Amino acid sequence: MTKVRLTRRELVASLGAAGAVAAVPPAWAKQLLPPKRRIVPGAFNDGVASGEPAQNAITFWSRLETSRPRSGARLVVATDPGLRKVVAHATVPTGRGVNGALKARVGGLKPHTEYYYVWESGTNVSPIGRTRTAPPPGAAQPLTFGVSSCQSYGIGYFNVHADAAAIPDMDLYLFLGDYIYERAARKDALRGDDIDAVDLATYRAKYALYRSDPNLRELHRVHPIAHIWDDHEVENNYSDNNPAPALAQRYAGYRAAFEWLPRMSFPRDRHRIYRQLSFGAFADVFLADERQYRTGSNDDQPRRMLGDAQMNWLIASLKASRATWKFVANEVVIASIDYDGSRNGDAWDGYPDDRARLLGEIERSGIDNVVFLTGDAHVFMCSLLASDFSTFGDGTTRKPAGVEYVTGSVTSLGKDTPEATIQAKSPWNREYNARDHGYGRVAVGPDQLVMDYIASDTQTPGAASAMIERFTQPAGANSVARESHVAARNV
Template sequence: MQLTRRNLLIGAAGLAVAPRLSRRPGDPFSLGVASGDPTPDGVVLWTRLAPNPLAEDGHGGMSARDADVEWQLADDERFKSVVRSGTVTARRSWAHSVHVEAAGLQPGREYFYRFRMAGYVSPVGRTRTAPAPGTAPDLMFATVSCSNYEQGYFTGYRRLAEQQPDVVLHLGDYIYEYAPGGYKAADGMVVRPHTEGRCQTLTDYRRRHAQYKTDADLRALHALAPWIPVNDDHEVENNWAGSHPGTSGAPGFAERKAAGYRAYYEHMPLRRASMPRGTRIQLYRRLSWGSLATFHVLDTRQVRSDQPCDDGVRMDCDERLDSRRVLTGPEQRRWLASGLRSSGARWNVLAQQIFMAQHDYHLGPGKELLVDTWDGYAAERDRVLGDVAASGARNPVVLTGDIHAHYASDLLANFDDPDSRRVGVELVTTSITSDGDGYDDAAGRAVELAENPHIKYVDQRRGFVVCRLTTGELRADFHTMPYVSKRNAPSTIAASFTVPDGAHGLARSKAATPRQQQAAVAAGPR
């Protein structure tokens, strides 16, 4: 393959974070670096000091004292032109995590950053700021979701890094809270075990996050591009809702939620505005990419009503239709509606966690629905889609994770009427590893497509979605991998869809051939 600056960056990032690279004993930067939530003049820079990531006390082998950490931000990867620098205190009370809100930067620029402490230097990270208001340069962003450490290798993160996206949106289930073997994939395989015990305490969650960040492929993607992350349920526990615990049934849910949120903040490139306070964390927020796109990031866990009909896939569950049931809640709904009404962006992207389109699994009369999705909150979905339609916001696109399969759907004003108004589109990314290697259920897929004509594509394999935005169209490439139970799986584009500006609906595109895909990877940045 042709050696380009892009390939050098990918290789450098991989070498900088790979565990096989000999690093000095006591190196505190074993968990790598990350950046996130870019604005036109700034970005969050993150690291956590942890010379012994899986130390039993959850403090990563650090002493009981706070530690001062230097940071640098430069125009070049060799740091000959440092444009911002400073010193920040990594506090033991926050697991010696570092969140630098670098400001005063130029819009639409690529930057490089690193940290230093006690003679140690971190891996180099690459980030970028959002473009200036009123400008609309093309954007490549990607969505990922659901990475279960036990159920596969995180090769998808590496394959996505090779695409060199401008921004990565992680849509939840960054970690899984189960004890070793507590959640089996369909094939029953455990590729690599979790840290001992189910996550219940702050120490447990810290160690689990640290274990995930020992994965070199995850660290490589963090180091390559800024992230916009939001959690779903497994960052605390399976299927929790508002003040209701999930499937564990164990007492002390409020304490677990507070611990899960604190550890999540400690390990994500989030701004101080998202610093948790007890059982609450501010995660819904809005980020702009010039006049091209606005990302409306939603939180569908903290205020939701409990799942109806005892959760799961249910047939004819009338409780789900109750208008009093909420998912985003009135405060967040008002925030979203206001932001959509005032948006001047060409594309309005709603980044959220769970399947929004109606999804009937049953062939014939009656509906069999997964009530942990928006199907369990039908009135709330009607309200939100009504707000989207009434706002006049241009080109609504919903991004979704959670369900461990790829889907592409049109969003309708009335899902029981295939001819009703199309409100927007939904692009669902499959898991990185959750549920193992994946499968091909042709019969089940045929039922889903027959019963849900607004669903245009289903794929139960592992992978990620890469989207390219211009002023004229959105193109979504659904990448899949043949396996995750072994390392170094290849990825290919299994399907592609476009949404022309103003269309509010999906059009199937011809996927690139393997040769074309390889040529695109070798070509480097746009």
């Protein structure tokens, strides 16, 4: 997409009648908007973003740097790159209380339509963003998703984000957790990061540092996204009580995530992130939260990954889905994996009863084509799933409950155990590669799913990306065919 910048005069000239409707968070509108709804001077140095696409609505985001304690900016949404065919515009409030974040949910849009948008202050115009709405219910529209996790700023360059940003027709990009790393990087790190995030000010500073990466900003500019957090958005391996960061620290991490990402909050549950996104006939995406509802780490409580309310919601939603493919955006590995003599108790291996319940309900209800898209492990991996993994070796043939695709980290380091060692102890595993870094690209249709693993060097800015693995999954089978691209592994 060619980057176009408008002058304020050109933008104002393009504004006319608009049929779509913009809504802003109610609390912001009451507290932050100047009495005369002024559009004040300010800059948009952190770029633009969009997210949570529905068939007729999108959430738009930016951040206004201004000296005013309360301020506002104008959002303009159009159907053409030059923003001449405007369909919505609104004055959106912000202020110091929300760190200059600008956020609006625009409804009344057309299904599966590309839109362009821009933010205007009293002195500046943001870069022009591009986004698209989801297909309507029942629409037989092929889809493309991107998937990544674990982007540690200090360790390397986010080169694969440039590859994802260059795809012209991506319907959704999923960030599966560890969007930031809360601790400062080592003094000898490739890129400087001396921020230890422990309170609201330092979490905000951490997001600002990460958003300074040009490839991450570009990815946000051109694709709608959804984000689920894992541990490093707050504290490494935290759960309900192991360790238990102070509530003030936890809520500071959650608040910063809401401020910096294009996500709207639930009116009566402000920290809830689990929800469903639907994409026509072929895909429903279920965003899970596998951190804030955990219980049972250091006491006599049952060990729960999702909590009762979220577990009941997920099971009921999977049963109700009529989409061909049901994607669970999953923070931590759900397959049982023996990592050469050890297991990850912070993942679903530490919560076996919850895992057996979820996968057992999928098996008993005959829910087809459940796909877990997973981050956290810093490894490209693919595994077949079952409520009881011992059935893979008991000599009988059973249809797996689903398939899990784990995307390699964007930059974070992994333990490169040989694949043969993993598969000898976990025979349901179909791939294990902790050497490479990158993201996953999913193509979805009525008859099959194709997952491509894309990798890039992280130590050289601007390094090219290449496909290193391809998995093809026929609809209804819960099995995969692997196609390895060995020659590309020298990226």
